[in-house]
Amino acid sequence: xxxxxxxxxxxxxxxxxxxxxxxxxxxxxxxxxxxxxxxxxxxxxxxxxxxxxxxxxxxxxxxxxxxxxxxxxxxxxxxxxxxxxxxxxxxxxxxxxxxxxxxxxxxxxxxxxxxxxxxxxxxxxxxxxxxxxxxxxxxxxxxxxxxxxxxxxxxxxxxxxxxxxxxxxxxxxxxxxxxxxxxxxxxxxxxxxxxxxxxxxxxxxxxxxxxxxxxxx
Numbered sequence: 001x002x003x004x005x006x007x008x009x010x011x012x013x014x015x016x017x018x019x020x021x022x023x024x025x026x027x028x029x030x031x032x033x034x035x036x037x038x039x040x041x042x043x044x045x046x047x048x049x050x051x052x053x054x055x056x057x058x059x060x061x062x063x064x065x066x067x068x069x070x071x072x073x074x075x076x077x078x079x080x081x082x083x084x085x086x087x088x089x090x091x092x093x094x095x096x097x098x099x100x101x102x103x104x105x106x107x108x109x110x111x112x113x114x115x116x117x118x119x120x121x122x123x124x125x126x127x128x129x130x131x132x133x134x135x136x137x138x139x140x141x142x143x144x145x146x147x148x149x150x151x152x153x154x155x156x157x158x159x160x161x162x163x164x165x166x167x168x169x170x171x172x173x174x175x176x177x178x179x180x181x182x183x184x185x186x187x188x189x190x191x192x193x194x195x196x197x198x199x200x201x202x203x204x205x206x207x208x209x210x211x212x213x214x215x216x217x
Contacts, residue, residue, distance in 0.1 A: 004035075006143065008032075008034070011030070011064050012031055015064045015068075020069075022073075025076075025078075025099050026095075029095045029098035032148075033098065036048075037119060038091035038116075038119055039053055040089075050065060051063050051067075054137075057109065058149075059086065060152065061088050062092070062151055066201040070198070071149075073172045074147055075200050076147055077097075079100070080146035081100065081143075081146055082103045082146065082148070082202045083140075083145040083148045084106065084151065085138060086108075087105030087106065087130060088151060089115055090125075092118060093128050094125050096149070097120075097125045098149075102128070103133060104130075105120075106130070106138060107131070107132060107136055108135050116130045117130040121128075124200060135150075135202060136160070136209065139164070144164055145166060148169070148170075148171040148172075148195055151206075152173075152174065152205065153176040153181050153205045154173050154175060154205070154206060157187070157209070162188070165186075165193065170186065171185070171188075172184070176205055180200060180203055181200070181202040182198070182200055184197060184198055
């Protein structure tokens with residue numbers, strides 16, 4: 001039997017704290033959410049390694065460092081509501097649920113969405129719900145949101161998704177730039193999202209988030 005609690009502590013001590021993530025709520029959430037329960041069974045033993053985990057279909061669970069640094073940059077407050085795009089089997093949603101009032105996860109694979117909901121319920125996470133929908137659509141009916149996170153890379157974020165961000169809200173995602181990627185944090189001010197560089201990180205492109213070609217006459 002693997003000692004996953006010790007691995008969680010080691011993950012925080014070797015991957016999270018050295019990345020300058022020191023906020024107690026984030027550390028506490030990542031120490032308590034059992035990452036091994038939110039991956040396919042064959043990946044349980046690899047749940048705490050410091051790299052993206054392949055969930056299949058070109059989708060990944062972001063490495064702990066990337067997730068933690070995104071959470072840190074978002075400055076999440078306890079009364080806020082979050083939207084988690086591409087939540088996979090629900091790990092990021094479970095961590096967000098520790099940090100804010102309510103989380104809506106979105107998955108475009110129906111079986112994965114149902115499994116994520118079941119895993120969250122099984123862990124007693126009662127302030128989160130996973131919806132089955134195209135990732136680019138988000139979940140407007142539960143918005144607007146104070147926080148939006150995307151669990152994968154984008155080339156562009158559609159306006160329809162940015163509209164679900166509340167005035168003063170924050171959004172974080174990995175922008176694919178060549179072979180590498182950068183995490184940017186967007187702040188919505190006067191209805192416009194202004195993006196700022198956060199840190200370097202890589203992830204596969206989420207379906208639907210490719211930049212649309214511009215045709216000029």
